[in-house]
Amino acid sequence: MRKPLKLKNRIYIAASASVAGRDEAAGPLGGLFDVTDTEGNRFGEDTWEKAESAMQRMATDEALRRAGYRADEIDALFAGDLLDQCVGSNYAHSGSGIPYLGLYGACSTAAEGMILAALACEAGLGVCAAVTSSHFCTAERQFRFPLEYGGQRTPTSQWTVTGAGAFILSRERRGGGVLPRITEVMAGRIVDRGISDLSNMGAAMAPAAADTLLRYFGAGADPSDFDLIITGDLGREGTDILLDLCAASDLDIAPRHADCGLMIYDGCSDKHAGGSGCGCSAAVMAADVLVKVREGALKNVLFLGTGALMSPVTVNQGSTIPGIAHLVRIAGEEG
Amino acid sequence: MNADNKTYARYAEKRAKKSPVLQNCARAFTVGGIICCAGHALRVLWSAAGLSEDDSGMMASVTLILVAVLLTGFGKFDEIAKFAGAGTLVPITGFANAVASTAIEARSEGLVTGVGAKLFTVAGPVIVYGVSAGAIYGAVYFVLTKLF
């Protein structure tokens, strides 16, 4: 995938579903999520890790129900999250009976899953699922401090979204109306521009997003082909840098650009530079963007899943933070 | 790191929104000052209760630790710390919070491998380097006072 890959087959996002936590449900997109826990984000479980798995399961079940497929009709499921060994996903789908492939792409996993599911459909599978999640409470423990630890966040830090999204991709078109189709995919390259500040992930990921966009638009497309160019979780800081980097290469995406991390919370000071995490782009795409494609309000969407690929160990060892951005082109197709 | 990356890292750092240092300092100073006054009052109280000077100092610390652990358990400490920053971190309360918050978080991994082991993740370095520095000082002091 050195160049964007145009899919030969018609591959539809038959349905999508989203799950979100308390603060996300209270945000600007609050009314759009399919399942929410407005109490304490435990989703009926006794540990945060189980809660995250429950979110993935709920999102998957709801998406399957909407698409009209049973679990035993799914050929493969691609899932990932932020935890060590991807346990959020592993435990979510144990017992589902669906052939399972675990992924780690940090916050870019929603796009990575969509790309791989689309390629699997392109290769001949009938129905595939892509599912991702993140949970503030598990991510804090994984990457930062205990929840009750008293510390201050810097203005560039981002807030891990408690959310999950599931996408059912199929070769077959069921029902009329507008359906989102994945028409083109391109995997990102790992870009490390020397950022080592864990609380400035936007700056670490923005060059990767710029790299993917420049590669994509260098291959022929034009930003004006799109109603929306949406990045996963660059936040305030990363968004401004991305627009700077694109402008420096004479690529003007500003009028069409949006960032899931900036859409999910309102300007509340606690969230600082915006949302992040696998669940951020997954929940926003499932609850908002894809719904708008189905309604016909958006026709051509370029989705860039952005991710920061470090671990707490490498950061302690002084390594800088590599970023990545995967690209998925989505078009609404009338039935 | 190549020159290009250095330029980028500098650019990113320069444009990043800065923490409001003055405001943070004022808050840290005030809250930290108040906690230290409380620590002083506790010393006075414990010695009025009949403890020696050393013991009343210790019990003042223990009392602050108890309060910090309770606030941590009830989920209030981090809210105060969000405002106070180093004001709650630097007094003994920060040490107590580091121990208690890690212990509570690790409870789901069991009492031995969870609580027992992970309790030290943030507080361990303080003890290790405090005690080590003390021993090195002790050795120096021993050499200077007893051997010369």
Added chain:
Amino acid sequence: MEYLFAFVVGGAFCALAQILIDKTRLSPARILTAYVVAGVILGGVGLYGPLVGIAGGGASTPLTGFGYLIAEGTKKAVDSDGAVGILKGGITAAAGGITAALLLGMLASLVFRSKMK
């Protein structure tokens, strides 16, 4: 008056740490460690004792006071027991604080659960 000194000295220790956090990349754990070691050194060279005399709780409550306690304890133990005091004094002096933090932290984990922030 003694409370004013406690407030100003204690507050100054905290404000200095805040500057270090905001202006350098030092993490809170590194700040705490640095403060304890600084307390041992200042105690060892004899500067911290007088500060505790002036500011009381303002000097004993910050973690530097913890370091000072370790230095003082070590010094006393070396004076009374000789070389073995090097190994005994520090923890003995800090025992109350360490034991209380460990015990109460452990008990807290039995009673409380972490909450969504």
